[in-house]
Amino acid sequence: MTEKKEIKVGESLSIAYLGPKASYTHQAALDAFRDESYTLDPQITIEDVFSAVQAGKAYRGVVPFENSTNGSVVFTLDLFADLHNRYPDILVCGESYIPVQHCLLGHFPDDKRGPSATPNTASNVIESPLSSGAVTPTNREPIPQKPTARPIGDLSRIRKIYSHPQAWGQCKIFLNAYLKGIERQDVSSTSRAAELVSEDESGTSAAISSAIAAKLFGLKVLAKGIEERGDNTTRFFVIKRKDTDDDRITDQVANDQEQASAEQWKSLVSFTVDHANPGALAHSLSVFERYGLNLTSINTRPSGVENWNYIFFVEIKGRKIEGNEDEGEVNQALRDLDKVCRGRRWLGSWRNRLRDSV
Amino acid sequence: MTEKKEIKVGESLSIAYLGPKASYTHQAALDAFRDESYTLDPQITIEDVFSAVQAGKAYRGVVPFENSTNGSVVFTLDLFADLHNRYPDILVCGESYIPVQHCLLGHFPDDKRGPSATPNTASNVIESPLSSGAVTPTNREPIPQKPTARPIGDLSRIRKIYSHPQAWGQCKIFLNAYLKGIERQDVSSTSRAAELVSEDESGTSAAISSAIAAKLFGLKVLAKGIEERGDNTTRFFVIKRKDTDDDRITDQVANDQEQASAEQWKSLVSFTVDHANPGALAHSLSVFERYGLNLTSINTRPSGVENWNYIFFVEIKGRKIEGNEDEGEVNQALRDLDKVCRGRRWLGSWRNRLRDSV
Numbered sequence: 001m002t003e004k005k006e007i008k009v010g011e012s013l014s015i016a017y018l019g020p021k022a023s024y025t026h027q028a029a030l031d032a033f034r035d036e037s038y039t040l041d042p043q044i045t046i047e048d049v050f051s052a053v054q055a056g057k058a059y060r061g062v063v064p065f066e067n068s069t070n071g072s073v074v075f076t077l078d079l080f081a082d083l084h085n086r087y088p089d090i091l092v093c094g095e096s097y098i099p100v101q102h103c104l105l106g107h108f109p110d111d112k113r114g115p116s117a118t119p120n121t122a123s124n125v126i127e128s129p130l131s132s133g134a135v136t137p138t139n140r141e142p143i144p145q146k147p148t149a150r151p152i153g154d155l156s157r158i159r160k161i162y163s164h165p166q167a168w169g170q171c172k173i174f175l176n177a178y179l180k181g182i183e184r185q186d187v188s189s190t191s192r193a194a195e196l197v198s199e200d201e202s203g204t205s206a207a208i209s210s211a212i213a214a215k216l217f218g219l220k221v222l223a224k225g226i227e228e229r230g231d232n233t234t235r236f237f238v239i240k241r242k243d244t245d246d247d248r249i250t251d252q253v254a255n256d257q258e259q260a261s262a263e264q265w266k267s268l269v270s271f272t273v274d275h276a277n278p279g280a281l282a283h284s285l286s287v288f289e290r291y292g293l294n295l296t297s298i299n300t301r302p303s304g305v306e307n308w309n310y311i312f313f314v315e316i317k318g319r320k321i322e323g324n325e326d327e328g329e330v331n332q333a334l335r336d337l338d339k340v341c342r343g344r345r346w347l348g349s350w351r352n353r354l355r356d357s358v
Numbered sequence: 359m360t361e362k363k364e365i366k367v368g369e370s371l372s373i374a375y376l377g378p379k380a381s382y383t384h385q386a387a388l389d390a391f392r393d394e395s396y397t398l399d400p401q402i403t404i405e406d407v408f409s410a411v412q413a414g415k416a417y418r419g420v421v422p423f424e425n426s427t428n429g430s431v432v433f434t435l436d437l438f439a440d441l442h443n444r445y446p447d448i449l450v451c452g453e454s455y456i457p458v459q460h461c462l463l464g465h466f467p468d469d470k471r472g473p474s475a476t477p478n479t480a481s482n483v484i485e486s487p488l489s490s491g492a493v494t495p496t497n498r499e500p501i502p503q504k505p506t507a508r509p510i511g512d513l514s515r516i517r518k519i520y521s522h523p524q525a526w527g528q529c530k531i532f533l534n535a536y537l538k539g540i541e542r543q544d545v546s547s548t549s550r551a552a553e554l555v556s557e558d559e560s561g562t563s564a565a566i567s568s569a570i571a572a573k574l575f576g577l578k579v580l581a582k583g584i585e586e587r588g589d590n591t592t593r594f595f596v597i598k599r600k601d602t603d604d605d606r607i608t609d610q611v612a613n614d615q616e617q618a619s620a621e622q623w624k625s626l627v628s629f630t631v632d633h634a635n636p637g638a639l640a641h642s643l644s645v646f647e648r649y650g651l652n653l654t655s656i657n658t659r660p661s662g663v664e665n666w667n668y669i670f671f672v673e674i675k676g677r678k679i680e681g682n683e684d685e686g687e688v689n690q691a692l693r694d695l696d697k698v699c700r701g702r703r704w705l706g707s708w709r710n711r712l713r714d715s716v
Binding site: 022067068070071074095140145165185186198231233275276277278279281282285286288292293294295296297298299300301302304307308310312317354 | 425426427428429432442446503523543544589591593633634635636637639640643644646647650651652653654655656657658659660662665666668670675712
């Protein structure tokens, strides 16, 4: 059944990732594919990444899956749910954890005013919000949270902020303290936000983006680490087509693959249940417990078939042995799952990378 | 313990809802509180609604919880998760299902050009996308989906579309067929989108919004029912402070309250589990099965305490009997849940309205 793709030595393999360049997904792709034999190809949407891998145009794809503060990336879940059967051959084959340190990027006042402009001295550094009223206790917020980061430039000229929708939620406290009420515009990526600000000649816009993007687009870092949680991390999945095997293992599914115990692997499974049956979901989840497979995450999305019915995504510690369907706990659990759920799909097994990076 | 608020006859009660006026939440608030004795007060954010109810400024609040196509409203889930203990007294006490029919609103060309402008005749109605190449099969989309709605005006002058982020996902096929590549700007509500378009004197912008908003802001309906699924519905929760009782039942928790069997009620429970224990989640869910309580939805959000740990939200068919903690299946299930989960909170019981409206 499985068609082996022959890969020639020295051939450059394309890795499709959610771009643009300098995005966090780009960092994840660099983390997973360090070897120079890979060509990293930015894509416009997450669906474009799935599409390139499904069509065999890309050897692997890299997509965001989950942020430790904001939760799941629903666009990615919906592509795995694959209601229109467009991506039937996509499997997860790896993961990567990338720490997210958001910065406020923009222009300093003197960027635009020429040499006579006021230098950026301590005098135009914004007053601490602790004395500005920004974190004054109110009825609504009796114990207001204090931002951990302080701006290193004057923010009073900023009239508009660009960023990816997920970033607002991660930087709420900083934005509330220093940029309350300033217009926000959602853009497709934090990197695109930086690009837009670099093109803004008025110098009155700012972006929530990365330090890498500041370098790439020649912007100043006006504040660093403005996210609430210092351990803010995004998890990315590496995806492949099921008929491409792992013969050429220079990526993260490393040589120690065979030595790794099943416990060091994770698997993703999606399933639907009969919603009229009170115990259907509990029964479905208990099959994993029966074989000692720890659940590491669970997600639900609308089933797309009937309103208020859902497709469940379960991630378990364990590895599906391919080829021999009777071997291993994951295969046994999946066999039992088939008896209690309506339909299910195994979406891949990969090495657990959580300990390595965080 | 429970402080009874005395409500005088004839007193107008404030209902806080996620505004602005003519939003879908406004429609939900009108649906739940039809009586003229209520004053409907629009709020800027979902958190403002929680805040007004928690502070006792509003008698009830109405917030969006879930859309049948797009899934859960994570902002609302995070407010129920209440990591900073700001809304400890909020309970769900009702629900409302509002069919969502998105329209494309804008100006007709002659709106701006005076009486000599071309009238909107059949000749400037856009060509069917079936012959325009918009739904031509491609490698990526071998069987492209056809939009169910057609524009009733020329869309070629539209340069920018405003809407709420959830609407893009619901109108993907229409947008791909008729407005591909046109700049999109996220705004806080579909109603606000209509307002912005009404203020745009160039007449080159459009909004994805409701027919009610078209009336309110004097806009033309350029296309009707542009969402993919005809049964697209949003579910709203009515929230209350736990110490306000239901003595004055003119709202949806109607007089038949006592007659309704437990099966006609739903309850919301949040809990966290010990992630190191493989069976913790399955055990937690099985307590509901033990008492025959059907799970109607499950959601997860980051726990906010430790990365990759989650808070679970479970909705069950059944009603918690207050006052007597030993009575009823829900109380028994909650007692058993306490033995297997780390921490849990009952977030309210209310009459199931699903059959009434959809």
